[in-house]
Structures are given as structure tokens and as C-alpha cells.
Amino acid sequence: MDMLFAKTVVLAASAVGAGTAMIAGIGPGVGQGYAAGKAVESVARQPEAKGDIISTMVLGQAVAESTGIYSLVIALILLYANPFVGLLG
Amino acid sequence: MDMLFAKTVVLAASAVGAGTAMIAGIGPGVGQGYAAGKAVESVARQPEAKGDIISTMVLGQAVAESTGIYSLVIALILLYANPFVGLLG
């Protein structure tokens, strides 16, 4: 079989897989927005605690970011460090 | 196999993958809108805290933006810096 065809199929599947993986971003988007809304509400009630509120929000959001980053990592690997091409050789 | 055919399949898959990745934008859209609604409500109750509220909202939204940006990045890479074409060569 042709190596070029093999690469074509694997890379096309990688492109679709990378796109599918990014859908996970719906979750962190909704969750972080909820946290942001709660932070805004809280700052308005206790402006003196603004520092604590924002640092808590950012910390919480940073953890909630994780699955979005995982998806980004998988997509970037599929794009730039595609290990499948080496496995074909 | 023809290099042109290989490029065709990989680029078509990239176009579909880029479109699919953008769907993740549903999440930040809903989340940031929730934060904006809470900010509006809070500003009306404590107009004197408007600065704090808006800076908190924008910060929170900026983090919630992240997964949408990740999707944009992946889509732009697929469009303008498509690494698959190089891998085919």
C-alpha cells in the first residue's frame, strides 16, 4: 500500500478528532461563567472582600479550565506532534 | 498515490474539523452572558461599586473565554498553519 495514502487517512482522522475534542470546551465555558457571575454578585455585596473573591474565583476557574486544556493538548498533539505518522513508517 | 488527492482529503477534513471545533463557543457564550446579567443586576443595586463589579466581570469573563479561544486557535491552525500538509510531503 502507498505510504502517502496511509498518511492521508490518518491525518484526516486526526483533523476530525482534534475538532471533536475541542467540543469539551462547552463545559468549562459554562462552569467558569457561573463562577464569574457569582464573583460579580459577591463583589457587589462585599466590595471590601474583592481581593479574596477574585483570587478565589481565578483559582477555581483555573482548576475548571483543566479539561479544556486537556482537549487543547490532545488537539495540538494531533496537529503538531502527530505520533501516528511515525508509527506508520 | 497522487499528492493532490492526499492534500484534498486532509484539507477537507481540516475544514470540517475547524467547523466542529467552533461549536465549543456555545459554552462561553452562555457562561459569559450569565456573568454579564449578574453584573447588571449588581450595578443596579450598588452603583457605587460599579468599578469593582465591572473589573470582576471582565476578569471572570476573560478566563471563561479561554476554551473559546482554544477552539479558535485550533481552527486557525487548521486553516493557516495546517501542519498536515507538511507531514504529507
Place this chain on the structure above:
Amino acid sequence: MDMLFAKTVVLAASAVGAGTAMIAGIGPGVGQGYAAGKAVESVARQPEAKGDIISTMVLGQAVAESTGIYSLVIALILLYANPFVGLLG
């Protein structure tokens, strides 16, 4: 292989990808509408804060708009600055 066929497949996939990307507009639509509803409610309660409320709402909505704009950008690139055609040549 025929260059015309290659362009045909890539451009057809681009059309479908552009349409799929626009679906992300569901998110900002719902989120911004929520913010608008909260703003309306708040203006009725504190009409004297109307300026603050509207500027907050518009700022919040502008950020929530972002993922919708990202999708629009990707779709427009696919339509008017389709980079895939150049990659085929």
C-alpha cells in the same frame, strides 16, 4: 488527479464547515438575552442608574459576543480567504 476535483471537495467541505461553525451562535444568543433581561429588570427598579446599567450590559454582552465573532471569522475565512485553495496548488 484533477485540480478542479480537488478544489471541489475542499470547497464543499468548507461550506459545510462554515455552516457548522455558526451553530456556536446559540450560546451568545441565550447569554446576551439573559443579560438584557436582567438589565431591563434593573432599569425598572433603579431608573436613575440607567446609564451604569446599560454600559455594564453592553460591556458584558460585548465580551459574550466573542465566541460568536470567532465563528463568524472562521466562516468568513472559509468563504473569502480560503487558505486551502492555495495549499492545493
Place this chain on the structure above:
Amino acid sequence: MDMLFAKTVVLAASAVGAGTAMIAGIGPGVGQGYAAGKAVESVARQPEAKGDIISTMVLGQAVAESTGIYSLVIALILLYANPFVGLLG
């Protein structure tokens, strides 16, 4: 390959893509309706603020309209200014 066939495939994909893009209209429809409901409620409570309420509602809805308009723009481009036909030539 036949240019007619190429146009056929690209235009058929454009028709499907235009239809898919319009689905984004679900979001603004729900969001704007929520804003309208809140405006109605508020007008009944503070009829004297009707002007402020309606102007806020329309402004908020106008922004929420955006992603629906983006979809319309993409669909209209696909229909009336289809750039793909030129790219095929």
C-alpha cells in the same frame, strides 16, 4: 473533470451549509424572548419607566441579535455572493 459537476457539488454543499447556519437562530430567539418577558413584567410594575425599559430592552435585544445576523450574513453570502464559484474557475 467537468466544471458543471464541480459547481453542482459546491453549490449543493452551500445550500446545506446555509440551512445549518440558520439553526443558530434558536439562541437569540430564546434570549430575546426572555428579555421581552422581563420588560413586560417591569413595565407593569413601573409604567412610568416605560421609556427607559423599552429602550434598554431594544438595545439589549439588538446586541443579542448579533449571532443571528452573523448566520444570516453567512447564509446570504453562500446564496448570493458565493465565493466558491469564483475559486473553482
Place this chain on the structure above:
Amino acid sequence: MDMLFAKTVVLAASAVGAGTAMIAGIGPGVGQGYAAGKAVESVARQPEAKGDIISTMVLGQAVAESTGIYSLVIALILLYANPFVGLLG
């Protein structure tokens, strides 16, 4: 290739695309119904504000109608002013 076949494929895709575009009507339907319910509730509480309530409701619904109309426009164009047929010629 046969012009008749080309028209057949494009028009069949247009019919499916028109049907898909109409699905966006779910959004305005739900949103406008929410606004109508709020208006009914408000009229019962402040019958003396009936004029204001109804004019607000109809204005709000009219804006919420927009994405439904966009879909109708796209579907009607696909049916009666199908630009693709001209592009094929």
C-alpha cells in the same frame, strides 16, 4: 455533465437546506411564548397598564421574531429565488 442532473442535485440540497433552516423557529416560539405568559400575568395584576404591557410585549416579540424571519427569508430564497440555478448556467 448533464445540466439537468446538476440542477437536480442543487435543488434537492436546497429543499433539505430550507427545511433545516426552519428548525430555528423553536427558539422564537419558546421565547415569545415566555413573553406572552409574562404579559398575561402582568395584565391580571395591573389591568390599568394593559396598553403599555401589550405594546411592550408586541415590540419585544417583534424583535425576538427576527431570527425566525431570517430563516423564512433564507428558505424562501432557496425556493423562489434560488441563485444557484443561475450560477450553474
Place this chain on the structure above:
Amino acid sequence: MDMLFAKTVVLAASAVGAGTAMIAGIGPGVGQGYAAGKAVESVARQPEAKGDIISTMVLGQAVAESTGIYSLVIALILLYANPFVGLLG
């Protein structure tokens, strides 16, 4: 190509498209039912405002009906005034 085959494909696609378009009826059905429920509740609390309540409800529902009617229109056009058959000739 055979004209009969062309008509067959286009009309079959029209039948599927008409069925798909009707799905939009889910939205008005839910929204109008919500309005009806609110009207019933309101009539029970202020029976003396029954006329105002019902006229508001029917007006609001009539507007909410619109996207359902749009779908019906598109479906009926596809069935009885199918413009595609003329375009094929």
C-alpha cells in the same frame, strides 16, 4: 438525464424537507402552552379581568404562532407550489 429521475429526487428531498421544517412546531407549542397556563392562573386570581387576560393571551400566542406558520408555509410551498419542478424544466 431523465427528467423523471430529476423530478423524483427533487420531490423526495422536498418531502423530507417539509417534514423537517415542521419540527419547529415544538417551540410555539411549548411557549403557547406556558402562556395559556399563566392565563389560567391569572383568570383564577382576577376573574374580573378575564377579558383583558384572554385578549392579551391570544395576542401574545398569535405572535408566538408565527414561526410555526412560517414552517407550515414552507412545507405547503414544497408540497403544492413546488418551485423546483419549474426550475428543472
Place this chain on the structure above:
Amino acid sequence: MDMLFAKTVVLAASAVGAGTAMIAGIGPGVGQGYAAGKAVESVARQPEAKGDIISTMVLGQAVAESTGIYSLVIALILLYANPFVGLLG
């Protein structure tokens, strides 16, 4: 091409389209049930307003019925007055 084959394809598509159209019945079913529940609650609180409540409920439900009836109409046309068969001839 065989007229029988043409009819077969068009009628099969009509059967699938009729079935798909009926799915819209989910919306009125949920909405009318909500109205019925509100009516039951209201009758229990103000039994003396039973006549008003029931007439309001039935009127509201009758309007909410509309999109279900539209679907039924489209399905019945597809079954008993299928206009496509005439268009084929």
C-alpha cells in the same frame, strides 16, 4: 426512467417525512399539559371561577394546538393528497 420507481422513491420519502413532521407534537403536548396543571391548581383554589378557568384553559390550549395540527395537516396531505405524484406525471 420507470414511473413506478419514481413513485416509489417519492412515496417512501413522503412516509418518512410524515413521520418526522409528527415529532412536533412533543411541544403542544408539554405546553397543554402545563396549562392543564395550572387550571387544576386554580380550580382547587377558586372553585367558584371554574367556568372562567376552564374556558380560558381550553382557549389557550386550542391555540397551542395549532402547530400540532399543522403537522397533522402536512402529514395527511403527504398521505392522502400527495401532490408529488401529480408532479411526476
Place this chain on the structure above:
Amino acid sequence: MDMLFAKTVVLAASAVGAGTAMIAGIGPGVGQGYAAGKAVESVARQPEAKGDIISTMVLGQAVAESTGIYSLVIALILLYANPFVGLLG
């Protein structure tokens, strides 16, 4: 073409269409159950109004039943009075 084959395809499509149409039953099932729950709650609070409550509930449910019955009608027509077979002849 063989009449038997034509009947086979049309009837198979009718069977699938009948099954799809029945899915609409989800809506009335949820809606009627909501009404029943409200009736039970109301009877417990005002047992003396049991007659009114039950008659209201049954009337409301009967209307909510409608889209389920429409689906049943379409399915039964597809099964026992399939008009497509006659159209094929």
C-alpha cells in the same frame, strides 16, 4: 420496475415513519403527568372540590392528548389504510 419491489420500499418506509411518529408521545406523557400531579396536590388540599378538580384535569388532559392521537392516527393510516399502495398502482 417490479411492482413488488415498489410496494416493499414504500411499506418499509411506512413502518419506519409510523415508529418515528409515535415519538411525539413523549410530550403528552410529560404534560399529562404534570397535570395529574397538580390534581393530586389540589385534591389533598381541597378534598371538597374533588369533582371540579378531576373534571378539569381530565378535560385538560384530553386536549393535551391530541397530538398523541394525531400521531396514532398517522401511524394507523400508514399501517391499515396505507394510501401509498394505491398510488403506486
Place this chain on the structure above:
Amino acid sequence: MDMLFAKTVVLAASAVGAGTAMIAGIGPGVGQGYAAGKAVESVARQPEAKGDIISTMVLGQAVAESTGIYSLVIALILLYANPFVGLLG
């Protein structure tokens, strides 16, 4: 064409259609469970009204059962009184 093949296709489609139709059971299941939960709550508050509560619940559930039964009927017809086999002959 072979009568056996015709029967095979139609009966296979009937089996799939019967399975699809049963999905409607999700609706009554959720709705009846809601009614049951409300009945349990009410019995605990007014044990002396247990008879009324249970008879109301069962009556309401019986009506809510209807769409589930319709699906069962369609499925049983497809299984045991399959009218399509006769139509093929």
C-alpha cells in the same frame, strides 16, 4: 422480485419501527412518576384524604398512560397483525 425478499425488508423495517415507537414511553414514565411523587407527598400531609388522592392519581396516570399504550398498540400491530405482509401479496 422475490416475495421472500419483499417480506424480509418490510418485516425488518417493522422490527426497527416497533422499537423506535416504544421510545415514547420515556414521557409517561417521567410524568406518572411526578404524579406519584406528588401523591406520596399529599398522603403524608393529609392521610385522611388518602382515598381521594389515590383515586385522583390513578385516574390522572391512566390518562397519561395513553401515549405509551398507543405506542404499544402500534408495536403489537407491527409484530402480530402486520398489515404490510397482506399488502405485498
Place this chain on the structure above:
Amino acid sequence: MDMLFAKTVVLAASAVGAGTAMIAGIGPGVGQGYAAGKAVESVARQPEAKGDIISTMVLGQAVAESTGIYSLVIALILLYANPFVGLLG
């Protein structure tokens, strides 16, 4: 045509149909769980009414079970009393 092939297709479709039908079990599962939760809450508040509560819960759940049982019946018929095999002969 081969009778074995006919049986194969019909039985394979029956297996898929039986699996699909069981999905309806989601509805009763959620609904009965809601009823159970309400019963637990009620028993804790009125332990002296435990008998009434449990008998009401079980009765309500038994009715809510019905659509799950219908699905089971259809699946079992497809498995053990498959009427299609006889129809093929």
C-alpha cells in the same frame, strides 16, 4: 431468495429493535426515583403515616412502571416469540 438470509436480516433487525425499545426505561427510572425521594422525605416528616406513604408510592410507581414493562414485553416478543419468522415462511 434464500430463507436463511431472510431470517438473518429480520432477526438482526429484531435484535436492534429490542435494544432500542429498552431505552424507554430512562423515563420510569427517573420518575420512580422522584416518587421514592418524595416518599423518603414524607416518611421522615410523618413516620406514623409510613404505611399509607409506602402503599401510595408503590401503587404510583407500579403505574409508572407500565411503559417500561411495555418495552420489555415488545423486546421479549422480538426475542422469544418472534412472529416475523412465521410470516416469512
Place this chain on the structure above:
Amino acid sequence: MDMLFAKTVVLAASAVGAGTAMIAGIGPGVGQGYAAGKAVESVARQPEAKGDIISTMVLGQAVAESTGIYSLVIALILLYANPFVGLLG
């Protein structure tokens, strides 16, 4: 036709059908968890009624389990007592 091929198709369909049937487990999982949460809440409020609460919870959950068990039964029959193999012979 080959008996081995017949068995292969039927058993493959059985494997997919068994997997599909298990999806029904989502319903009881959510419902039983709701009941467990309510039980935990109730035990904390009335620890002296722990016995009654737990017995009610387990009874309610046991009934809610039913549709999950039905799915398990169908899957196990498809795996271990596959009646289709006998029907093929």
C-alpha cells in the same frame, strides 16, 4: 446461504442491541440518586426515624431499579440465551 454468515450477522446485531439496551440505566441511576439524597437529608433531620427512612428508600429504589433490570435481562438473553440462533437453524 452460509449458516455461519447468518449467525455472524445476527450475533453482531445482538451485541449492538445489548449495548444499546443498557443505556436505559441512565434513568434509574439519576432517580435512585435523587432518592438517596432525599434520604440522607431526612436522616439528618430525623435520625430517630432512620429505620423507616432507609427501608422506604430501599423499597422505592428497588422499584425504580426495575427498568434497569429489564435492560440487563434483555442484554443477558441476547448474550447467553440468544434465541435467534435457534430460529436460524
Place this chain on the structure above:
Amino acid sequence: MDMLFAKTVVLAASAVGAGTAMIAGIGPGVGQGYAAGKAVESVARQPEAKGDIISTMVLGQAVAESTGIYSLVIALILLYANPFVGLLG
């Protein structure tokens, strides 16, 4: 037919079926998490009832686990005790 091909198809279908069955795990995951959240809330209010609360939570979760375990069992059977291979022989 080749026994190896038969095994291949059946085992591939088993792998897909096992993966599909595991999706049921969404239900218990949500439900058990709800129970855990309620337990945490209750422990904070009545720390002296911690033993009762935890034992109730674990018991309730254990029952809610059941459909997840059923799926695991079906998947493990498909993997390690695949009865289909024996049926093929």
C-alpha cells in the same frame, strides 16, 4: 464462509457494544453526586448524626450504583466471556 471473518465481525460489534453500554454510567454519576452533596450539607448541619448520614448515603449510593454495575457486567462479558464466539462454532 470463513470462521475468522465471522469472529472478526462479531468481536468488533462486541467492542462497540461494550463501549455503548458504559454510557449508562452518566446516570449513577449524577445521582450519586447529588446524594453526596446532600450528605455533605447534612453533616455540616448535624455533625452528631454523621454516622447515620454516611451509612445512609453509602447505602443509597450502593443501590444507585446498580445500573452502572449492570453495564460493567455486560461489557466484561462481551470482553472476557464472549458467548458469541461459542455460538459461531
Place this chain on the structure above:
Amino acid sequence: MDMLFAKTVVLAASAVGAGTAMIAGIGPGVGQGYAAGKAVESVARQPEAKGDIISTMVLGQAVAESTGIYSLVIALILLYANPFVGLLG
């Protein structure tokens, strides 16, 4: 038939099945997050009960983890201890 082809199909199906199984992780993710949110809320109200709260939360989450772990186990078996390869031999 070729053993290599058999392995290819079975292993490709295993890869897809493993990916599908991991989707179950949505459930525990949502549920455990709910529990964590309730724990945070409770700790803020009763900081002196922090130990009890955290141990309850972790215990509850650990059980809710189970279906996620089941999916992981099935996926790992499909990857590292794929029993299907042995069954093919």
C-alpha cells in the same frame, strides 16, 4: 481470510469503543462537582466541622467515581489486555 485484516477491524472497533466508553465521565464530573460545591458552602458555614465535611465529601465522591472508573477499566482492557485478539487466533 487474513488474520491481519481480522486484527485490524477488531482493534479499530476497540479504539472507537474505548473512546465511547469514556463519555460516561460526564456524569461523575457533574455529580462530584455538585458535591464539592455543597462542601465548600458547608465549610464556610461550619468551619469547625471541616473534617467531617471533607471526609463525607471525599467518601461520597469516591462512590460517585465508580462508573467513571468502570469506563476507564473497560477502556484500558480494550487497549492493553484486549481479549479479542486471543479469541481470533
Place this chain on the structure above:
Amino acid sequence: MDMLFAKTVVLAASAVGAGTAMIAGIGPGVGQGYAAGKAVESVARQPEAKGDIISTMVLGQAVAESTGIYSLVIALILLYANPFVGLLG
């Protein structure tokens, strides 16, 4: 059969499977965001308990992270330690 073709199919399926697995990230994203929002709210009310709140939040989120990590692990194995390639040899 060609070893290269075998690798191609298995690796393409691995790419799609890895992308599908990442979708599970929706769950932890929503759940962790809920926890973060609750933490922000709590810190604003009891700033003196900030340490306890944050440590509880991070602990709870860390557990909720698990299913996202499982998906990442499966995806990374599919990418970098793909065991299927060895099984083919």
C-alpha cells in the same frame, strides 16, 4: 494483507477515539465551575474562612477532575503508547 493498511485503519480509529474520549471533559468543567462559584460566594460571606474554603474547593475539584484525567490518559495512550500497533505485528 498489507501491514501498512492495517496500521492506517487502526491509527485513524485511534485518532477518532481519542477525540471522542475528550468530550467527557464537559462534565468536570461544569461541575468544577459550580464548585468555584459556591466558593466565591462563601468567601464573600466568611472571608475569615478563606483558607478552609479554598482548600475544600481544590480538594473537591481535584476529585471531580478525575474522569477528565481518565479521558486524557486514554487519549494519550492512544496517541503515544498505542498498544494496537504491537498487537498487529
